[in-house]
Amino acid sequence: MSTQKTVNGTKTNGNLQAKDFASDQEVRWCPGCGDYTILKQVQTLMPKMGVDPENIVFVAGIGCSSRFPYYMNTYGIHGIHGRAPAIATGLKVSRPDLSVWVVTGDGDALSIGGNHIIHLLRRNLDINVLLFNNEIYGLTKGQYSPTSPQGLVTKTSPSGSVDNPFNPLSLALGANGSFIARAMDRDPKHLQYLLERTWQHKGTSFLEIYQNCIVFNDNAFGPYTDKSMRDSTSLYLEDGKPLLFGKDEAFGIRLDGCRPEIADLAGGKWSQDDLWIHDEKDRNKAWLLTTLFDDNTQAGKLPRPFGVIYAEDRPTYEQLIQDQITASFERYGEGNLENLLTGEETWTVK
Amino acid sequence: MSTQKTVNGTKTNGNLQAKDFASDQEVRWCPGCGDYTILKQVQTLMPKMGVDPENIVFVAGIGCSSRFPYYMNTYGIHGIHGRAPAIATGLKVSRPDLSVWVVTGDGDALSIGGNHIIHLLRRNLDINVLLFNNEIYGLTKGQYSPTSPQGLVTKTSPSGSVDNPFNPLSLALGANGSFIARAMDRDPKHLQYLLERTWQHKGTSFLEIYQNCIVFNDNAFGPYTDKSMRDSTSLYLEDGKPLLFGKDEAFGIRLDGCRPEIADLAGGKWSQDDLWIHDEKDRNKAWLLTTLFDDNTQAGKLPRPFGVIYAEDRPTYEQLIQDQITASFERYGEGNLENLLTGEETWTVK
Amino acid sequence: MSITEKQKKEVTIRFAGDSGDGIQLTGSQFTSTTALSGNDLSTFPDYPAEIRAPAGTVAGVSGFQIHFGSRAIYTPGDMCDVLVVMNAAALKANLKFLKPGGIIIANTDGFGKKDLSLAKYAPDETPIEDAKASGYIVIEIDVTKMTRESLKETGLPVKAIDRSKNMFVLGVLYWLFSRPLDSTIQFLKRKFAKKPEIAEANIKALNDGFTYAIATEIFSERYSVDAAPIEKGTYRNITGNDAIVLAIAAVAKKSNLPVFLGSYPITPASEILQGLSGLKHFGVTTFQAEDEIAAIGSAIGASFGGSLGITTSSGPGIALKSEAIGLATMLELPLVVVNVQRAGPSTGLPTKTEQSDLLQAFYGRAGEAPVAVISASSPADCFEVTYEACRIAVEHMIPVMLLTDGYIANGAEPWKLPEIDKLKPIDPRFEKPRGNGQDDHPFLPYKRDDNLVRPWAVPGSKGLEHRIGGLEKEHETGNISYDPDNHQRMTEMREQKRELIANFIPDQNFDEGNDKGKLLVVGWGSTYGSIKSAVSEAREEGLDVSFIHLRYLNPFPRNLENILRNFEKVLVPEINRGQLSRILRDRYLLPIESFNRVRGTPLTVTELKEKISEMCAG
């Protein structure tokens, strides 16, 4: 019998290291699975937050990715399929002091859990959502998911999936998401940066992480991670900086009205000054960024953006509720049970 | 005992009139409810479609609006709360020959049914969705809905709703909707036009209809329907035409890059040539249109658009499935049961 | 003509009119006055299924029934003595509830040609004359005319004047039942504090109705009903849903636990969410979720965070929660699931009552997922039962299903205010955070106490970090375990934990009769009043019948089996197809008989009494 590992009571977060956030449970993903890197990066982030482990909760649904909480030496719930956002919402509304994380997969979040995700996003609770997108159902052994590309042959789509996939970031923006970003397992440094941003954002942070399922959908993100291609297919966004990509940043993106197009900086026609300058707060342009990618596997097409696509400050749901609670106490005072039970009209039998 | 009314067998649609599409069931909405107009306009549309009544099916969830099928003299299902898109999907996939309509409310479609709606939109079945948005739960007597404005006082939000509402059209666009439009009960002619467009579109048509709940949320759309205000708050879109609004079309909308702004045509600074020309096929601009409205109750702010915001031709889900079925028959011939049962390896006991 | 004054032991009145006629208000005012007069009483509102059906139609009729008396009253009455109808549709919809020879007070203005046709009477029908011919006593009053007459000096517009019609009628009834007007007058002053002219008009109409009844001698008899022998104390009137709201506030106060309600509106449960949404200053947070699954999910999340998580719904919504209830049985966190049952299956008859979710409560989950089940027998009983449900959930770390139904949710009865100090304490099993000491033993989230209850380790507690989930867990450590023997053991423990609750609930007592004999009637839930009335009437007739009414359904009280075995026969009346009777038959192998009806309405005392007589005779 092994016991659940608990953080040594004497350490406060300041002294902790990534390994202190690893639980004693054996990590059981397939060798080579992208989930490992993400776990490592999350564990690396934890000490930076300066939040004591007992004030952190990881909530997950069901899926390979959703096993995540078992491996974190914090509080954790491995819930039911698709419902992590709902569980996390109840937790965060009632415990705004906690740092709450949702770990979910493309099936968990966007198939069965689609409704909860979009409602979480519009409500804007301060919850960090890590969506491990491997464009497949891993745990159930290889059926297509709502992010699988049309035509993907899987166990349930022997002649190719006919489903037009979701664009998770467009969906999140359409659902009034206040923080929308994309990372990949194969670029751990950038992932680490985005995890930090995710955590820093006050409100629902939606971080899509491209995650390779080596067994059932290997190399789905090859175009963005393979050395040979990634320069021309991946665009790294930086706030206030022009949109540049390609080997030696030879290309940029400019806007012709509302239409983005590639500007070849070598040609002499365009310089960096002509380029679209990324503004994380511009919701209209955020839409363009989420939809930029549709053809990007083909040469000469627009690249796929990674980084923070949109970040908006707006009140969190739990704050608005806390405000109402405070106002309620101010207005009525601490509830008087006797008065409440008595109500408006009574009579007495003697 | 009254029997369910059936269309007289001798008439074909060509001879039918709106009233032939009214069932014999008493319509039981509150007097003055916006649902009546919509029912009338739908019944008016029916004969125009040239589809025989037996080939039309109305599917609904639960809500005041969802009682709709009972009043149509076609086939109909009054399902369970939020699930009409799922029921309609099974029907349409298996019976692509039928004209399938989903009637739903803001609670039915966007609260409990949110997941099914977004999946319907991405899959793009040729189903016509009429979303009766009254920004309230009518049937359950007045709780706030996911489209109720923040701050609305209802039975479940005595100090005002803290929920940031969905923008149904942004959500639909984010979910890859191929046809997105908005109408209102109080402009029946325009509604009739949009119903026609809804029906004509091949793919999932998403028509949001502002509908007044006279009992629990009266006048929620007053700003767009009241004579005194509607000129400056409502923008009627026409494909290929500039965006004009205001009394005597005195104002237009122009685009400063990606930022829409009001152009006062009287001032002399701007003429109609400077205006944004509506293009139903432009998805980027469609996003701008869905988000145009946020401040529109205040003077001088951007108006709210009505009409077809976006219309895209792309293959329907049922067509893609039919294609696979055809391909399957072509490739394997009509399935041979004996061969199938036999499988790859058998042995015989004598 | 002289007027006879008659003493009555009990009376049932049914008010009926169009949804716009203020019937519910009239009813509740009559109720208040009756309560203040010291009668025992029970009421039931009968709303139309539609929000606002077209005025004047049968679908639009709103009803309110009150049964009061100088003896103990348990039901709103099967049939009424007096039927007040404001229009033809109201008569059409309600005549079937009037006792033979009963009194009809009819607003003749509601029986015009158009009214008759809206009510779907045939053109040549004369319902009032027909009623007289059938032996009913019909008192005809042109209420509209009399009210307009009464208020013509007020200068109010006719529309406003017509809104006082119900007060005129109430005045008539107050005279008929020898009631004082002052309570209603006070009420009207309060209600229309900001519109004194409206208050005045209503008060005048009320007074004039009263005077009208004296002056016109339309009645030959006048009634009085003495005060009932009621337990001493301070009372208020309460509906079942309101009682649940109050109980939850009481739990928050007494347990010092924050309470979190995750819910999604549904008839007839919505009022609980509505009521609690205004009680933030009692430590109750409400969350209107996007659907029932999110509602229970959020409640589970809140329970993990150290709140008492509650979720409320009705049958179809509870069905949606099944999977998450299963999760809660694995997590072993406190959770209260309130099911205000309605008539099913599926959407069924959403505004009508039924008790047909009992088997769902027992068995409606995948796998062996034991929950506790408890039920309320009347509107007032909802308070104590809800309190108990919360106590059990917290102290036993288990989901508790609380069953009420549309009938008690909307029905009202007098409720004796509880003494707050005497409410049972509620004692959460919180695990203490680990300090820095050497001797801290490792934290074992699934180490159970003598009652098999695991500790509640709340985030924020240092040293108790742990992970829980729906996969089978290893005994004590709570780690995932695929071990066959462990699964057997944990399955048994979860079940056993539920059974051990029996040690923390009272033994079953008798509501009527002796502890052995010929016939035992066993009830549960909202049928209490009907059964109580039927059994006590049968006993008055000398029949050997006893009655127990179960509050705790799973586990049952420890002495239940003994009680059952002391009777020759057992009868279980239910508003379903015999669900409790199935459970008892399985459990005790006794030839239990089921008396059941699914008519969307309470069981009638008459029918039930017949069945009792029959069984006592047989």
Added chain:
Amino acid sequence: MSITEKQKKEVTIRFAGDSGDGIQLTGSQFTSTTALSGNDLSTFPDYPAEIRAPAGTVAGVSGFQIHFGSRAIYTPGDMCDVLVVMNAAALKANLKFLKPGGIIIANTDGFGKKDLSLAKYAPDETPIEDAKASGYIVIEIDVTKMTRESLKETGLPVKAIDRSKNMFVLGVLYWLFSRPLDSTIQFLKRKFAKKPEIAEANIKALNDGFTYAIATEIFSERYSVDAAPIEKGTYRNITGNDAIVLAIAAVAKKSNLPVFLGSYPITPASEILQGLSGLKHFGVTTFQAEDEIAAIGSAIGASFGGSLGITTSSGPGIALKSEAIGLATMLELPLVVVNVQRAGPSTGLPTKTEQSDLLQAFYGRAGEAPVAVISASSPADCFEVTYEACRIAVEHMIPVMLLTDGYIANGAEPWKLPEIDKLKPIDPRFEKPRGNGQDDHPFLPYKRDDNLVRPWAVPGSKGLEHRIGGLEKEHETGNISYDPDNHQRMTEMREQKRELIANFIPDQNFDEGNDKGKLLVVGWGSTYGSIKSAVSEAREEGLDVSFIHLRYLNPFPRNLENILRNFEKVLVPEINRGQLSRILRDRYLLPIESFNRVRGTPLTVTELKEKISEMCAG
């Protein structure tokens, strides 16, 4: 050393190794060859819970058990005679399944230091020596070395060579059980048709394994198992999930109905969706929905449109479908709901087996929502049962819940191919479109026939336009009705319609024993094999025990009560906490005993036989 040839009546072999070792393939090849040799057999794969646990660990062990014999075989066997282990973890995980004194064939190359440590053996443990010391016969083969030796001339890379290790072992086993190699050789040629060098290598390894066994004289005994007396016919091997797929294709063909499957993947039901998704040319359309609710919703929509709607899932997914199943009971459309049960509650042990969703199938809905329930007893039985479920759904316009479980879903056994012509006809109750004739009677969508079945009126049929929904419906017209008596009547009719199915299913027959006597064992579902074995063994020992196995659970066969009453005692063995036994006790008030285990595994014959002996003695 001479080799003894021994005749065996039955043998159980368990293959075990790392997930990468090709264990399932080895097992299924041994199975094919055994089947071709005319033995009766039963198999069970035992996959790891993880997709790919780290190589060499206990969590990563994959197992395959086959039980075969010259007599009838009903289970894959409680314990095995021969255990083949490819590494230390495989031994660790599986030694408990080996009979005392049994044979271990161990790949010594899998017992290095690293292997022992990965398998979590203590550093000083020597599991092979320990096994010998405990009386097991251990045959040690360095399979890796021998395979590399065997294939060194092929020029294949070592990695590829090592992939043939399993064939080498299979060769050894073929020798040990006197089996021909040709079936596997043919298979390898087919499988690697495009890579002949790989085919050749595998064949060589197989041959060399066989020769190695002869040459090295590692065995002192060799076994043969004669053909079993099997019913004549053509057989194939089939898993339960595959049998369901085939049955649905057969239904589509025989009924001429389009079949629509709406499903969402879930272990252990996914293979049905997967299998059917390739059968479009059989008239089967599959739809992978966004969740379980959409899955059943789409199936209901398709049924309304004239297809046979089917939905498949496992316990937690079925829980989510509860509300929609309720709708289907109101709509009275054909619907088949397949529940491939797994060990619960909640996520439970998703890859393990249990029968604990029976009460959910009976009662897991709001309101009185009767459905038919039917269950499969073995992989092959899934074919006929699925066919029956579809027939009942179509002919009685009712949702049918079909219960199987993880054990029969993944387990395989020989299946005698059915004669397609002899499959029962399936006859939908389609309503004819209305013509132009004067004499057309009005269409009444809820007018029932003698079996209380309503007509199926499909969109596209002129003159049959109608609206249905979840609100209570008026008898015959199907219009919404709030009438109390109508609700009573419709509730009874829906129930009665389900009961009348009893007239269209066969009487219950006996699987073992006489039709009266001391002890009757009643089973259902996947426990068939274990019970059959236990009862037949007990009967061989002369015990007075009979056995019936129920396929039709709701309604039960008409003669069930009579059967039960003819025995002194009744025992119901189940892999749950006694669910069928509850139902039978309630129904027949008989003191039925429950024998139950929830260990995620089939019941063991041994334990069950003990219980039977005990009851026969008592």
